[in-house]
Amino acid sequence: MTIRLSLIIPAYNEAQRLPGTLRQVHAYLAAQSYASEIVVVDDGSTDATALAAQTTMEELGAGPVGFACVRLERNRGKGAAVRQGMLHEARGAYRFFYDADGATPIEEIEGAMALFESGAEIVIGSRALAASRVEVHQAWYREHMGQVNNVFLRLLGLTPYKDTQCGFKGFSARAVEIVFPRQTIEGFAFDVELLYIAWLHGLRIEELPVTWRNSPRSTLNPVSDSLAMIWESWTVRFKAFLGSYR
Numbered sequence: 001m002t003i004r005l006s007l008i009i010p011a012y013n014e015a016q017r018l019p020g021t022l023r024q025v026h027a028y029l030a031a032q033s034y035a036s037e038i039v040v041v042d043d044g045s046t047d048a049t050a051l052a053a054q055t056t057m058e059e060l061g062a063g064p065v066g067f068a069c070v071r072l073e074r075n076r077g078k079g080a081a082v083r084q085g086m087l088h089e090a091r092g093a094y095r096f097f098y099d100a101d102g103a104t105p106i107e108e109i110e111g112a113m114a115l116f117e118s119g120a121e122i123v124i125g126s127r128a129l130a131a132s133r134v135e136v137h138q139a140w141y142r143e144h145m146g147q148v149n150n151v152f153l154r155l156l157g158l159t160p161y162k163d164t165q166c167g168f169k170g171f172s173a174r175a176v177e178i179v180f181p182r183q184t185i186e187g188f189a190f191d192v193e194l195l196y197i198a199w200l201h202g203l204r205i206e207e208l209p210v211t212w213r214n215s216p217r218s219t220l221n222p223v224s225d226s227l228a229m230i231w232e233s234w235t236v237r238f239k240a241f242l243g244s245y246r
Contacts (some may be wrong), residue, residue: 006092099167114150114229125168189232
């Protein structure tokens with residue numbers, strides 16, 4: 001059976017939020033006419049994330065949506081979990097990574113698939129486009145830091161996009177094979193690195209305005225995580241200077 005769509009969900013200590021997200025995405029995918037799969041990548045969680053994923057999918061029962069749950073032996077970062085799922089586990093012609101909190105409604109897949117059908121090789125969800133709808137905002141200081149980080153990325157010449165961090169991005173199988181083997185960043189700037197590599201290799205990237213609802217239970221630290229983002233972005237710029245992504 002040919003898998004048309006793979007949904008990769010990176011998860012770290014998401015035993016509480018993940019089951020609800022799995023139920024939502026499974027219901028959506030099961031109603032589609034094409035074959036699909038859900039791949040959960042547990043990034044070395046210290047809670048029962050993997051068990052919660054397995055139990056939820058068993059409750060939903062065997063059906064038209066394939067399922068796999070893989071676990072990294074230690075916590076390595078979201079970038080590592082996404083790469084594992086995209087490059088080594090997924091089989092779909094189109095492969096999306098999707099945050100465990102389900103902040104972007106799964107129905108946004110429809111707009112992304114339309115862009116793929118019109119020739120896109122990568123589709124990135126954006127909360128910063130005029131047609132986007134942010135229904136539940138982050139705390140003001142987190143939004144402000146995100147804007148500052150984006151200006152920094154533009155000054156480094158790493159991205160033309162206003163939102164590189166939305167956890168909803170889709171890649172064709174061909175784009176996965178070009179971009180992910182060259183990925184080196186496993187932390188917060190992995191999205192930036194992926195998009196830079198894709199641009200360097202001439203892949204067609206399309207932005208998609210999305211609906212987005214912030215999860216109040218986010219574990220991100222606005223100070224330390226922003227500093228990590230800045231450092232990793234400098235690393236991408238340095239590697240680009242060395243020609244590491246060719």
